[in-house]
Amino acid sequence: MAAALAALLLAGTGCSSKANSSDSAGDGADGVRTGPGVTDKTIKLGALTDLTGPYATLGKSIVQAQQMWADEVNADGGICDRRVEIVVKDHGYDVQKAVTAYADISADVVALPQVIGSPVMAALLDDIDRDKLLTFPQAWAASLLDRDAVQVLGTTYDIDMIAAVDFLTRTKGLAKGDTIGHVYFEGDYGATALEGSQWAAKKAGLKVVGQKIKATDTDLSAQVSALRKEGVKAILISAGPAQTASLVGVAASRGLKVPVVSSAPGYAPQLMKTPAAPALTAMLNIVSSAPATSSDLAGVQKMVAEYKKKYPDALVDAGVLSGYNAARIMGADLKKACESGSLAREDVVKAHRAQSNVDVGLGTAQDFSDKGQPASTSTYVHKPDAKAVGAAVNVEEAHTAPGVEEYLRSRSS
Numbered sequence: 139m140a141a142a143l144a145a146l147l148l149a150g151t152g153c154s155s156k157a158n159s160s161d162s163a164g165d166g167a168d169g170v171r172t173g174p175g176v177t178d179k180t181i182k183l184g185a186l187t188d189l190t191g192p193y194a195t196l197g198k199s200i201v202q203a204q205q206m207w208a209d210e211v212n213a214d215g216g217i218c219d220r221r222v223e224i225v226v227k228d229h230g231y232d233v234q235k236a237v238t239a240y241a242d243i244s245a246d247v248v249a250l251p252q253v254i255g256s257p258v259m260a261a262l263l264d265d266i267d268r269d270k271l272l273t274f275p276q277a278w279a280a281s282l283l284d285r286d287a288v289q290v291l292g293t294t295y296d297i298d299m300i301a302a303v304d305f306l307t308r309t310k311g312l313a314k315g316d317t318i319g320h321v322y323f324e325g326d327y328g329a330t331a332l333e334g335s336q337w338a339a340k341k342a343g344l345k346v347v348g349q350k351i352k353a354t355d356t357d358l359s360a361q362v363s364a365l366r367k368e369g370v371k372a373i374l375i376s377a378g379p380a381q382t383a384s385l386v387g388v389a390a391s392r393g394l395k396v397p398v399v400s401s402a403p404g405y406a407p408q409l410m411k412t413p414a415a416p417a418l419t420a421m422l423n424i425v426s427s428a429p430a431t432s433s434d435l436a437g438v439q440k441m442v443a444e445y446k447k448k449y450p451d452a453l454v455d456a457g458v459l460s461g462y463n464a465a466r467i468m469g470a471d472l473k474k475a476c477e478s479g480s481l482a483r484e485d486v487v488k489a490h491r492a493q494s495n496v497d498v499g500l501g502t503a504q505d506f507s508d509k510g511q512p513a514s515t516s517t518y519v520h521k522p523d524a525k526a527v528g529a530a531v532n533v534e535e536a537h538t539a540p541g542v543e544e545y546l547r548s549r550s551s
Contacts, residue, residue, distance in 0.1 A: 175248030191231030199457030292427025296334030437499025
């Protein structure tokens with residue numbers, strides 16, 4: 139089953155960049171200052187995505203959602219009287235390929251509304267910061283905070299796991315002295331998530347048993363066996379969809395029918411067409427800074443309708459919402475920069491950082507003014523539902539879990 143899941147999902151080191159934010163800076167014919175990625179007629183954005191690796195389904199959804207946004211913007215006259223173009227590069231979740239792709243496009247784009255992968259971002263951070271290239275990673279590690287040009291949208295993985303532990307203690311009967319498992323990817327994704335779960339567990343009097351895995355691990359039988367021996371009462375997972383399906387499916391088949399809570403990247407609607415679907419329905423919840431795509435929010439419903447119209451054969455998943463949200467926010471930044479008279483990279487970054495209450499109608503408001511803090515502390519809880527749009531429904535609406543503010547204060551002190 140693990141091999142089949144991996145096949146299904148796959149189907150669906152820093153470098154010196156040649157870009158420099160001051161290169162080609164000058165005034166356009168309309169008096170607006172420009173720079174790399176901007177001409178009198180076009181604004182060019184970049185996307186470093188995964189179309190052939192473990193997050194291929196996510197990457198495809200984000201690319202299509204952001205292209206839909208660009209088409210909508212261009213049909214309405216563009217931004218700053220310029221047509222928006224998105225240059226897409228597939229790195230397949232391979233860090234070296236991503237480094238090469240960044241070098242290929244960084245001189246010719248003004249911003250990056252999509253970069254998939256914490257390991258990829260870790261390799262590119264210094265270059266992105268030096269190039270003043272406003273970047274929205276599709277990654278939520280706390281290590282990505284505190285950079286002027288890098289904006290983690292929504293919460294970070296540690297906040298999500300604090301919310302997950304709170305959800306388990308409030309709704310699933312976990313009590314002081316119980317043990318929970320945490321299966322997590324190696325690298326910044328898993329490290330950030332584990333920091334959050336351990337902090338929250340300590341506050342709640344729980345014990346965390348960690349199981350580190352690689353992105354290439356798609357059969358979690360050994361991890362389930364280890365957690366069963368530890369007598370875990372619940373399991374957290376911070377990995378990809380294939381890993382979540384394997385974990386839940388194997389656990390259910392071996393009688394370890396305990397609640398499982400995943401980070402948002404760990405679930406995809408395609409899983410509800412696999413043999414693991416019944417176990418996922420019974421055991422899994424997902425913590426996310428975004429609402430489910432089945433949400434009744436007007437902005438989400440409109441996006442879903444437009445996406446279905448444009449891509450009738452595509453599933454509407456969390457990647458659609460995440461990608462479209464990032465694109466909408468990027469568009470607002472570019473418009474604000476234009477109003478201030480400059481589309482130069484550093485001025486796009488300044489326009490972004492000047493905003494402290496941004497709500498594009500696709501979830502909760504976000505604060506971009508403090509680069510050292512997450513843009514939001516609010517999380518939703520979803521559960522799988524094969525009949526719903528995106529195969530998930532909201533269980534709990536957005537809220538800040540108890541302890542999150544205390545945790546953030548302790549981390550910054």
